[in-house]
Amino acid sequence: MSEWNDLSEKLRRLGIQLGTSQPLQPKPAKAQPLEALVPGRNLKTIYGEIFSLQHSYPEDRLHGHLPLKPLTSHGWLARWAKAPVTPDLESLVFLDTETTGLSGGTGTMPFMIGAGRFIANEFVVEQFFVRDPAEEPAQLASLSEFVEGVEGIVTYNGKSFDLPILNTRYIMQRLTNPFTAAAHFDLLHFTRHIWKSRLGQCNLGNIETQVLGFQREQADIPGYLVPDFYREYLFTGNAAHMPGIFYHNEIDVLSLSALFGWLAAILEDPSDDRLTDPEDLLSVGRVLETLERERAAEEVYASQRLECLSDEERQKSLLMRARLQKRRGNLEEASALWKQAALTGSIEALLELAKYYEHYLRNYETALSFTNQALALNSDPSLTPALLHRQSRLASKLARQSSHPKPSKS
DSSP states (O other), rough: HHHHHHHHHHHHHHTTTSSSOOOOOSSSOOOOOOOHHHHHEEETTTTEEEEEEEEEEEOOEEEEEEEOOOOOOOOOHHHHOOOOOOOOGGEEEEEEEEEOOSSSSSOOOOOOOOOOETTTTTTEEEEESSSHHHHHHHHHHHHHTTHHHHHHEEESSSTTTTHHHHHHHHTTTOOOTTTTTTTTEEEHHHHHHHHHHHHHOHHHHHHHHIIIIIOTTTTOOOOGHHHHHHHHHHHOOOOTTTTHHHHHHHHHHHHHHHHHHHHHHHHTTTTTTTOOHHHHHHHHHHHHHHOOOHOOOOOOOHGGGGOOOOOHHHHHHHHHHHHHHHHHTTTHHHHHHOOOOOOOOHHHHHHHHHIIIISHHHHHHHHHHHHHHHHHOOTTTTTHHHHHHHHHHHHHHHHHHHSSSSOOOO
């Protein structure tokens, strides 16, 4: 075990922790060197060499059923990401890391960094791999050179994971972080807004299958195994699992580009015929509202593509449309939508109708009727006191109105 202890001490001095506390036992099989399994090359830097694997794809290549290169503007996606300006596509970098641990922190090192950019008419992916922890400065320097001129970075959960780790590593190696001023497009958060309602799980693998129409090959290594297999490589020198990790990282980067283009297309044109699922459409409408694109949201909510909605989804659609009309001050149009929603058993719609008839039409009898309907349907104990209070107030107003009738016009 002395070799493992020596390696662990070397890593500790570099501020790196591995994924598990106990070392894997070295395999009796003959070690397979990295260079024999992965067709990469050595990049020279002032800090030494770093192993790198490059892939180039035509920009019109399909990833699943979507192209790698966005076919529309990504201006609305930039606005959602709160980017100060919309970066040119060529100044975006699509980035994913494979690390020595999955929890982050100062003891986690990205031993592989995959980065993709559109260069000329190709999508170029470069994967910088640390064969020995001492190569990390060369890895970070090579990454900085690859992303020179970057104005935006696209990740999947990079806000919470990849970027904080990279920032820590650049600081520890006393190198300048090239991403400090870059606009950040974290697609995980946007993806959850669109597909969580329908899919539940929004990990990148599930999004690839359900949204992009892409299926990974059997060579893929599950993400949770990656730290252990890298630890095994450091300990034994056996690179048997490394091709699978390179493949895993490469597909992550390709999926980022295809997903970025699809999200940009959805925001640019919500009427895109490829966006067909009713739940997804409702989610897109909500996103459009957050971007203050109310007319576009209303068109989505009123779309014929929502005709196959369930009663629950139809109720949501009607309430969303009514909310938009209320915000614009079109209360008559809103009330018509609330009445439709009330027919599906919406307590929210009944309450809105009660408020409308009480405060705007001064029709206390109808307002009380809607309140009574809401009470009859209500199953939420926390809502009952407010409904009873409204019922009592309206009954009092009706009684006063009866005792002081308006004089008839002669």
